[in-house]
Amino acid sequence: MNQSNCKGSMSTASSSTNWKANDVVPDQFPAGLRVLVVDDDPTCLVILEKMLRTCLYEVTKCNRAEVALSMLRENKNGFDIVISDVHMPDMDGFKLLEHIGLEMDLPVIMMSADDGKQVVMKGVTHGACDYLIKPVRIEALKNIWQHVVRKKKNEWKDLEQSGSVEEGDRQQKLSEDVDYSSSANEGNWKNSKKRKDEEEETEDRDDTSTLKKPRVVWSVELHQQFVAAVNQLGIDKAVPKKILELMNVPGLTRENVASHLQKYRLYLRRLSGVSQHQGMNNSFMSPQDATFGAMSSLNGLDLQTLSVTGQLPAQSLATLQAAGLGRSTTKSSIPMPLVDQRNLFSFENPKLRFGEGQQQQMSSNKPMNLLHGIPTTMEPKQLASLHQSAQSIGSMNMQVNTHGGQGSSLLMQMAQPQSRGQILNESTSSHVPRLPSSIGQPIMTNGIAGGVIGRNGIGDNSRGTGYNQVPPSSSMLSFPMNHTTELAGNSFPLGSTPGISNVTSKGSFQEEGNSEMKGSAGFPPSYDIFNDLQQHQHKSHDWELQNVGLHFDASQNANPIQGNLDVSPSVLVHQGYSSSQRSGQNRNASAVGRAMFSGVECVEQGNMQNFSPHLNNLLVDNSVRVKAETIPDANCQTTLFTEHFGQDDLMSALLKQQQGGIGTAETDFDLDGYSMDNIPV
Amino acid sequence: MDRNHLKRQVDLMKRSLFDQGYLDEQFIQLEELQDDDNPNFVEEIVTLFFNDSARLLQNIEQALVSVPIDFARLDNYMHQFKGSSSSIGAKRVKNECTRFKEYCTAGNAEGCFRTFVQVKQEHAILRTKLETYFQAYISFMCVFVLVIFALTYICLLFCLYLFSWQDKLDHLGLQEVKLDDYMDEGGSLIIDLYYKYDKAHMIE
Numbered sequence: 002m003n004q005s006n007c008k009g010s011m012s013t014a015s016s017s018t019n020w021k022a023n024d025v026v027p028d029q030f031p032a033g034l035r036v037l038v039v040d041d042d043p044t045c046l047v048i049l050e051k052m053l054r055t056c057l058y059e060v061t062k063c064n065r066a067e068v069a070l071s072m073l074r075e076n077k078n079g080f081d082i083v084i085s086d087v088h089m090p091d092m093d094g095f096k097l098l099e100h101i102g103l104e105m106d107l108p109v110i111m112m113s114a115d116d117g118k119q120v121v122m123k124g125v126t127h128g129a130c131d132y133l134i135k136p137v138r139i140e141a142l143k144n145i146w147q148h149v150v151r152k153k154k155n156e157w158k159d160l161e162q163s164g165s166v167e168e169g170d171r172q173q174k175l176s177e178d179v180d181y182s183s184s185a186n187e188g189n190w191k192n193s194k195k196r197k198d199e200e201e202e203t204e205d206r207d208d209t210s211t212l213k214k215p216r217v218v219w220s221v222e223l224h225q226q227f228v229a230a231v232n233q234l235g236i237d238k239a240v241p242k243k244i245l246e247l248m249n250v251p252g253l254t255r256e257n258v259a260s261h262l263q264k265y266r267l268y269l270r271r272l273s274g275v276s277q278h279q280g281m282n283n284s285f286m287s288p289q290d291a292t293f294g295a296m297s298s299l300n301g302l303d304l305q306t307l308s309v310t311g312q313l314p315a316q317s318l319a320t321l322q323a324a325g326l327g328r329s330t331t332k333s334s335i336p337m338p339l340v341d342q343r344n345l346f347s348f349e350n351p352k353l354r355f356g357e358g359q360q361q362q363m364s365s366n367k368p369m370n371l372l373h374g375i376p377t378t379m380e381p382k383q384l385a386s387l388h389q390s391a392q393s394i395g396s397m398n399m400q401v402n403t404h405g406g407q408g409s410s411l412l413m414q415m416a417q418p419q420s421r422g423q424i425l426n427e428s429t430s431s432h433v434p435r436l437p438s439s440i441g442q443p444i445m446t447n448g449i450a451g452g453v454i455g456r457n458g459i460g461d462n463s464r465g466t467g468y469n470q471v472p473p474s475s476s477m478l479s480f481p482m483n484h485t486t487e488l489a490g491n492s493f494p495l496g497s498t499p500g501i502s503n504v505t506s507k508g509s510f511q512e513e514g515n516s517e518m519k520g521s522a523g524f525p526p527s528y529d530i531f532n533d534l535q536q537h538q539h540k541s542h543d544w545e546l547q548n549v550g551l552h553f554d555a556s557q558n559a560n561p562i563q564g565n566l567d568v569s570p571s572v573l574v575h576q577g578y579s580s581s582q583r584s585g586q587n588r589n590a591s592a593v594g595r596a597m598f599s600g601v602e603c604v605e606q607g608n609m610q611n612f613s614p615h616l617n618n619l620l621v622d623n624s625v626r627v628k629a630e631t632i633p634d635a636n637c638q639t640t641l642f643t644e645h646f647g648q649d650d651l652m653s654a655l656l657k658q659q660q661g662g663i664g665t666a667e668t669d670f671d672l673d674g675y676s677m678d679n680i681p682v
Numbered sequence: 683m684d685r686n687h688l689k690r691q692v693d694l695m696k697r698s699l700f701d702q703g704y705l706d707e708q709f710i711q712l713e714e715l716q717d718d719d720n721p722n723f724v725e726e727i728v729t730l731f732f733n734d735s736a737r738l739l740q741n742i743e744q745a746l747v748s749v750p751i752d753f754a755r756l757d758n759y760m761h762q763f764k765g766s767s768s769s770i771g772a773k774r775v776k777n778e779c780t781r782f783k784e785y786c787t788a789g790n791a792e793g794c795f796r797t798f799v800q801v802k803q804e805h806a807i808l809r810t811k812l813e814t815y816f817q818a819y820i821s822f823m824c825v826f827v828l829v830i831f832a833l834t835y836i837c838l839l840f841c842l843y844l845f846s847w848q849d850k851l852d853h854l855g856l857q858e859v860k861l862d863d864y865m866d867e868g869g870s871l872i873i874d875l876y877y878k879y880d881k882a883h884m885i886e
Contacts, residue, residue: 114765
């Protein structure tokens with residue numbers, strides 16, 4: 002259903018609102034803004050869709066992140082903005098955010114019920130334009146068009162600037178821009194060239210990059226010095242100038258240090274966010290791993306350049322000097338810096354993550370590191386986790402190195418230009434646990450009942466309310482039927498005040514009274530039998546048949562199963578209440594518990610004709626096993642009633658009801674109802 | 683009048699739901715979204731919520747009975763449920779969810795069990811209350827519509843009746859003989875008037 006929903010409503014993905022940033026925006030803007038909403042919660046999804054429609058936006062909704070991604074890929078210009086939930090079962094919202102930001106460079110708004118500072122910060126660091134707290138109000142959605150405009154504006158500015166990359170004239174200016182651009186703006190740069198073009202360019206520039214490389218290469222030793230300096234100063238007090246002095250590296254400028262420090266801080270924040278969650282949610286780790294891996298892989302080829310430069314440590318200093326002095330930039334400068342920044346991330350992240358505590362080891366392995374430009378010494382467990390994430394990303398172990406193999410192999414794998422989709426699929430498949438679908442099915446009983454309540458007429462609504470009256474069990478063994486303590490309260494109006502003054506509901510409550518009173522009338526005599534129901538299957542069998550019989554009585558609908566569902570809990574409830582109030586002993590309570598339990602199970606069993614038989618497996622410590630049986634026909638039931646019910650008037654009323662309409666039974670039951678009222682009280 | 687009574691009842695119910703803290707402002711937002719295109723929007727959303735939430739509750743229950751308890755997963759499920767509940771403005775349910783999450787974060791299984799019972803309870807109570815509310819609302823709307831139809835019908839009848847009278851009175855002008863008949867029928871006052879009219883007419 003959802004897929005068709007997504008695809009069906011995609012029909013309007015035209016370029017009607019495709020406008021250039023430097024043009025005047027169309028008059029009807031922001032109406033017609035094409036929004037894609039991704040959320041696994043269907044309630045929220047529908048509400049958002051309605052709200053956005055009210056804002057005159059074109060909405061496409063999706064409940065799965067992967068479907069959303071494929072839609073975005075199919076139609077690159079089909080959407081203007083994406084709104085995504087943070088917690089989704091198939092993919093982490095932040096991961097989706099990154100993918101979208103990198104592949105399509107659309108503005109993405111995150112949403113969550115979680116308003117913790119950490120999560121919001123995470124949104125910001127991952128590049129979200131905005132972060133909405135659920136429940137989302139329509140006012141918050143009215144202004145989302147500003148993000149589209151802002152992004153387009155930035156993009157246009159960058160496009161203009163990068164349009165002259167081929168010329169050597171503006172390269173200095175560009176390099177300056179690049180230098181001061183934060184990592185958040187990297188996404189803009191992506192627009193200037195397509196991904197493949199960049200990769201090709203970096204490949205071509207492999208040979209000549211060493212000399213023309215404008216950016217500072219933060220080699221391992223350099224980074225070590227940097228980290229040492231920062232630690233010495235204290236992370237809060239670490240100022241680029243002081244760090245520079247401490248590091249005492251010739252040719253390094255304050256700007257280099259500043260940008261590196263910024264990235265380092267971001268990285269630390271991310272790390273601290275991860276470590277906090279580690280105890281709580283392991284799955285958070287792995288998406289992050291995959292995130293890092295994905296990010297690294299995006300710049301896979303950059304590693305080659307890095308390795309190339311790393312191979313010549315002496316030359317790296319030379320380049321540093323060159324970079325520090327001249328900032329000579331070439332054609333490669335534009336994508337390179339961006340790529341370098343990413344590169345640095347990828348370089349830093351595994352290294353910092355796993356090597357921070359082991360700077361000594363790293364320094365001892367320096368030569369090798371420089372050779373590969375990759376940290377090769379890590380703790381085994383970290384390696385293992387890295388390895389896992391690497392494997393999940395789809396390891397193509399083509400270039401497994403023997404030196405400190407795993408670390409370098411991981412990064413070399415990442416160096417392969419893998420498609421993002423591949424990474425996405427493989428990482429998500431490994432990291433995301435999938436809920437068993439079979440569990441969801443039995444719950445549909447509840448859902449259907451709810452649906453009946455909503456859709457059918459008033460008479461059925463009454464049925465629905467009757468259905469809800471199941472008292473809470475003492476433990477978690479009860480099913481997700483509706484529990485309410487109002488039952489006692491509800492039985493009062495039935496008995497004492499003949500219905501609420503509501504015109505229509507009066508009739509409905511009487512009907513309710515019918516079904517419930519029948520139950521209570523039926524059960525007290527048989528209660529003694531039921532009390533003995535400890536663990537005897539045949540008795541539970543009877544119980545079930547009784548239930549079923551009552552189902553037949555109460556069913557006035559074309560849909561007997563719904564009737565079953567509705568009546569039996571109320572029956573059980575009355576039984577339960579009467580029993581508990583009569584004796585108030587533990588034994589009874591447990592019997593009640595079991596009764597309700599078995600009754601609930603019966604109900605479920607009744608519905609199991611339609612749904613999967615996994616229910617029994619889900620029930621815990623069920624002493625009363627009820628076999629799945631079909632509902633017996635009316636004949637069986639009458640005999641049952643004669644067996645268990647000693648009340649002739651009840652019997653006759655029931656028979657009458659079977660034969661005739663409800664009216665006769667009702668009249669009988671009105672009297673009975675009032676008299677029976679004493680019992681539950 | 684029944685209709686007013688029903689309307690008052692609907693309003694009272696809604697007010698009590700808000701006063702007692704079952705619903706919050708988000709529910710009002712949903713009501714504002716309701717328009718002629720989607721006249722039953724709120725009810726549809728609420729139904730959708732209760733259908734879906736049953737599934738979520740089941741997930742939570744499952745996670746609670748599993749040994750050992752995976753608190754992270756539990757928190758995840760509850761987070762979903764909480765988000766869903768807050769979307770329709772289920773205030774009390776949401777508050778119980780928050781308490782549950784606190785216990786869950788602390789790793790307190792006992793607390794989780796207790797609060798989960800509360801969560802389910804609140805969920806069920808709200809369901810009942812909203813069902814009753816929608817029931818009343820629908821019946822009010824139905825009666826409202828019916829009354830309008832009835833009034834329209836009566837008006838039509840009255841008009842027809844008047845037209846038929848018009849015909850009769852035209853006849854009256856032409857046939858004086860009929861006067862006595864009409865007198866017998868008892869429409870004396872009107873006949874008097876028309877008699878005078880006719881007299882005046884004749885004088886002219």
